[in-house]
Every structure is written in C-alpha cells, then in structure tokens.
Amino acid sequence: MIILENIRYRILEIEKLSIPSGITAVIGDNGAGKTTFLRICAGMDLPTGTVTINGVTPRECEVGYVSEFPDRHMIFSVVQDEIASPLRFSRKNSDEVSASVLAVAEKLNITHLLDRDCKTLSGGEKMLIGVATALVAKPVLLVMDEPDSHLDPETSAELFTIIRESGCPHVLWSTHAKKIIQHADQIIELTQGRVNES
C-alpha cells in the first residue's frame, strides 16, 4: 500500500490517500499536478507530509522512474550500459548484471537495440529503454510519466501487458490513453492538485 498523508507541495494538497497494489492510472488535465504527484511518490521531491510505500519512505526502497522525456536522463552512450546502470551503481557482479539486462530486454522485445548508441534511438525506443532501466532492479514501485505519449497504441498495449506480467507490486502510470485507463486496477484523478473523490 502507498499512503500519502497531509501532503502540501507546490500545487498538490492531499489530506489522505491510500493506493493499493496494482496498476494505478494517474489522470488529469495539463497542469493538474500529475508529474508533481509522481515525483513525490518516487521520492524525487520531498513534500510537507508523509509518503510511505509498504511502511517505508520511497527513498528506503527500490523505485523505478520513467520520465516523460527519458533521453534527458540517459547517462551512458550505449543502450545496454544505460539499462545496466541501476545494477552497476548498486555494485552487483557483472554476470548478474548481464543476465538481468538480457532478461529485461527480452521481455520488452528490445534485444536488437542493446548495442545501439542511445542518441540514435527514436522517441518510442528511448521510452522502452527508460522502462527497461527502471524495471531491471525489480522495483517495488514503478512510476511512469506518460510513456504512451511516445508509443503507438499497439506498443502501448504491449507495454501494459509486460508491466502487468513483470510482477512489480505498485505501478503509477500517468496517461491520457483511454485503453490504459480502462485496464488499470484503479484510477487517481487530479484536478488542480487535489484528488477527485469518486
């Protein structure tokens, strides 16, 4: 369970919100606060109030974050090094890193991209590399900020199935795509920084 209490941060004002496990679609108009909400859930920004994921703060557990603009956050030149980065930074041994990178690349059907230069990828390919990099360390929370804005509907639907099958306990998926919203386990709708009660 993700629990937010007494949150005040920029546009956000959330008294109490409990998010069960599963895929949660985060929706709302432009400027409603979706990215701000995702960033505090991921522990990237620290609000007034508390955010916990299964009883601990986001910074005390493994969180994978996929930005709306994943190429802005890529730090390595070659795709496989980029995907490997969370594991290398946590000093996993190289055999384990290689096996995990290959496994996540196979799941996302991107093995043909592993040797490519990140700069040469299309927008959709960069998004899939961002998802692979976020998933490789088996996060307890996967946060994705409008991944479908760069993906064609078919790839977006495939991504939904892959994420569902990944076994990641908590997924926050900001989206405007009706199909994703329909298939999510729950929906959080934001209006000017507040959660709509439904």
Ligand SMILES: Nc1ncnc2c1ncn2[C@@H]1O[C@H](COP(=O)(O)OP(=O)(O)OP(=O)(O)O)[C@@H](O)[C@H]1O
């Ligand atoms: N660093 C910041 N400082 C001050 N205000 C900010 C900052 N970042 C975002 N905002 C404002 O907070 C509001 C919510 O922004 P946010 O990016 O969370 O919305 P969003 O729902 O993700 O929007 P979109 O769908 O357009 O991406 C906007 O009015 C935005 O201008």
